[in-house]
Amino acid sequence: xxxxxxxxxxxxxxxxxxxxxxxxxxxxxxxxxxxxxxxxxxxxxxxxxxxxxxxxxxxxxxxxxxxxxxxxxxxxxxxxxxxxxxxxxxxxxxxxxxxxxxxxxxx
Amino acid sequence: xxxxxxxxxxxxxxxxxxxxxxxxxxxxxxxxxxxxxxxxxxxxxxxxxxxxxxxxxxxxxxxxxxxxxxxxxxxxxxxxxxxxxxxxxxxxxxxxxxxxxxxxxxxxxxxxxxxxxxx
Numbered sequence: 001x002x003x004x005x006x007x008x009x010x011x012x013x014x015x016x017x018x019x020x021x022x023x024x025x026x027x028x029x030x031x032x033x034x035x036x037x038x039x040x041x042x043x044x045x046x047x048x049x050x051x052x053x054x055x056x057x058x059x060x061x062x063x064x065x066x067x068x069x070x071x072x073x074x075x076x077x078x079x080x081x082x083x084x085x086x087x088x089x090x091x092x093x094x095x096x097x098x099x100x101x102x103x104x105x106x107x
Numbered sequence: 108x109x110x111x112x113x114x115x116x117x118x119x120x121x122x123x124x125x126x127x128x129x130x131x132x133x134x135x136x137x138x139x140x141x142x143x144x145x146x147x148x149x150x151x152x153x154x155x156x157x158x159x160x161x162x163x164x165x166x167x168x169x170x171x172x173x174x175x176x177x178x179x180x181x182x183x184x185x186x187x188x189x190x191x192x193x194x195x196x197x198x199x200x201x202x203x204x205x206x207x208x209x210x211x212x213x214x215x216x217x218x219x220x221x222x223x224x225x226x
Contacts, residue, residue, distance in 0.1 A: 030212075041202055042152065042202070042204075044215075047210070053214065085151065085152055089210075096142065096157070096213075097154070098151060098153065
C-alpha cells in the first residue's frame with residue numbers, strides 16, 4: 001500500500017496550505033499527520049483523521065474521504081515551515097506506514 | 108514532565124555492535140507501546156518496529172526483521188534498540204516514540220539518536 005504526498009508546497013504568510021495524502025480508498029483508513037521542523041523530532045499534529053492533540057492550534061485541521069486525506073493549515077505562519085508526514089495503519093504486522101512527506105515553505 | 112529521552116550520538120565502524128536507549132518518564136511505561144522509527148539523512152520516516160514493554164511482545168517491519176532487536180528494562184522504564192553487526196547503510200537518525208492505546212499512532216517522540224557507521 002503506497003501513500004503519495006506532493007514533495008513540496010509553497011505558501012505566503014497568512015494564506016492557506018492544503019497538504020494531500022493519497023492512497024487507494026484511504027477514506028476507509030484512519031490517517032494521522034506529523035510535523036517535523038528542521039533538526040527536530042516529529043510531532044503529532046492531527047490524529048484519527050481530524051482530531052487535534054492538546055496544544056495544536058485550531059489553524060490545523062484534517063479531513064479524509066475517498067482516495068485523499070488532507071491537512072489544512074490556515075493563516076500560515078513562519079513557524080509552520082516543516083516537513084509533514086501522513087501515516088496509516090494497514091494491519092497488526094504493518095501498523096505504521098508513512099507517506100514520503102511534504103515540505104512546506106513559507107514564502 | 109511526560110517525555111522520552113534518548114541516548115546520544117554514536118559513531119561506529121561496520122561490523123561493530125550497538126545498543127541505543129530511550130528512557131521514559133512522566134507516564135506508566137508498561138501501559139503503552141514503544142516504537143522505533145528510522146530517518147536516513149535527508150529522507151523520510153520508516154517504521155522499524157513496535158514493542159509492548161509489559162510483556163516484551165514485539166512486531167518488526169519486514170525491512171528490519173533479523174537486523175535489529177528491541178528490548179526493554181521495565182525497572183528503569185527504558186527501551187532499547189540494538190544491532191549485532193552494523194552496516195554503513197544503518198547510518199541514520201533513530202527516533203523512539205510512544206503509542207498509547209490500540210490506535211496505531213505515535214503521540215510522543217524522543218529527540219532522536221544519530222548513528223554514524225563508517226570505516
